[in-house]
Amino acid sequence: MAVRVQAEPFDLGAESTAFAAGLRRAGAVVTFTGLVRDNGGALQAMEIEHYPGMTERAIAAMVDEAVTRWSLEDALVIHRYGRLGPQDQIMMVATAAPHRGDAFAAAEFLMDYLKSRAPFWKKELAADGSAWVAAKDEDEAALKRW
Amino acid sequence: MVLDVLYFAWVRERIGLGRERVETTAATVADLVAELSAREERYALAFADLKSLRVALDQDLAEFSAPLAGVREVAFFPPMTGG
Numbered sequence: 001m002a003v004r005v006q007a008e009p010f011d012l013g014a015e016s017t018a019f020a021a022g023l024r025r026a027g028a029v030v031t032f033t034g035l036v037r038d039n040g041g042a043l044q045a046m047e048i049e050h051y052p053g054m055t056e057r058a059i060a061a062m063v064d065e066a067v068t069r070w071s072l073e074d075a076l077v078i079h080r081y082g083r084l085g086p087q088d089q090i091m092m093v094a095t096a097a098p099h100r101g102d103a104f105a106a107a108e109f110l111m112d113y114l115k116s117r118a119p120f121w122k123k124e125l126a127a128d129g130s131a132w133v134a135a136k137d138e139d140e141a142a143l144k145r146w
Numbered sequence: 147m148v149l150d151v152l153y154f155a156w157v158r159e160r161i162g163l164g165r166e167r168v169e170t171t172a173a174t175v176a177d178l179v180a181e182l183s184a185r186e187e188r189y190a191l192a193f194a195d196l197k198s199l200r201v202a203l204d205q206d207l208a209e210f211s212a213p214l215a216g217v218r219e220v221a222f223f224p225p226m227t228g229g
Contacts, residue, residue, distance in 0.1 A: 034229055049155055051221060054205035079228065091229060111229055119202070119221075120228035121155035132156050135225030 001067060001075050003059045005050065007082040012092060019076050019094045026073040028100035030107040032093045038086040042126045048081040048090070051119035055079070062113045066095065069109070070102040077110065079120065112142045147171070149178075149214070153192070154223035157199065160192040175201050176210045178220065192222075200225060 004010075012033055020029050036046045063075050072095055079091040093110045097103040114120075122133040151168045158164050172178035183190040193199070201208050202221040214220070 049158075051152070051154055051202070051205070051223070054202055054221070057205055115229040116226055117207070118228035119154070119223065119226050121224065122227045123155070132224065133227045135227050140225075 001060075001063055002077070003056055003063060004076075004078045005052075005055050005059070006078065006080055009080070009089060010078050010092065012089060015076070015078065015092060016094065019074065019096070023073055023096050025098055026096035026103075027098050028103040029094060029096045030100070030103040032107050032111060034090040034092070034111075036084050036086050036088045036090055040126075042128070043086050043124055044127060045086075045125045046084045046088075046090075047123040047125060048084065049121045049123070050079075050081045054119050058118050059114070062110055062117065066106040066109050070095070070097055070106040072097050072102070072106055075106065075110070077114070079114070079118065081120065109146050112139070112146065115139045116143060147214070149217065150219045151178075151182075152219065152221040154221065156224055157192050157222050161188050170214075172214055174210070174214060175203070175208065175212050175220065178214060179210065198224060 016031050059077050063077060066072060067075055074096040076094040084090060093107050095103045095106040116139050124131055124133060147170060149168050149170060152165045153161050170178055170181055172181050179193050183193045196210055200223055201210060203212060203217045204219050
């Protein structure tokens with residue numbers, strides 16, 4: 001189990017390969033990667049702020065719960081902060097389980113919780129100004145299915 | 147008691163600082179919010195709509211009705227947008 005909160009970019013291929021390499025009883029690995037989306041084509045950068053200390057703690061608690069609920073063999077969360085450009089990788093989740101159903105479910109659970117319960121805040125910077133990304137009601141509602 | 151009070155995202159921008167030490171006798175988070183809001187306009191503006199705010203006590207999410215006894219760090223921020 002690993003949680004990394006970092007400013008630096010990560011290598012998705014290398015991380016995925018390393019994650020899968022040490023597994024013994026997993027038959028399934030699911031990885032998800034979140035990118036900086038540029039809806040209108042005007043985005044210059046995204047700034048991600050976080051709460052050092054609480055961030056690592058909150059994510060570790062989610063990972064622990066996911067590992068217990070879906071009997072994961074391993075799980076990895078990498079989340080970046082700082083200034084990112086359009087299409088940059090923001091974060092990744094990897095889960096490993098004996099069967100794919102559990103690996104998919106655990107990855108979705110982690111994504112839903114990271115959205116609304118990990119202390120990150122995104123600000124979009126465009127030529128005509130900047131704005132904090134507002135939390136969506138459906139993101140909060142998504143937690144109810146778990 | 148003396149608390150470390152932290153502000154993030156637009157709460158930090160509105161108040162104009164990310165962290166401060168606050169000497170207070172507030173019994174609950176709501177009391178602390180009232181105390182800060184009475185201090186200056188920028189606090190009152192930041193705390194105008196508590197429904198759009200979240201609070202963490204010693205790095206765990208909490209309610210505005212939560213007691214402050216034994217707490218060292220209070221953080222105010224908007225709903226989180228991770229992932």
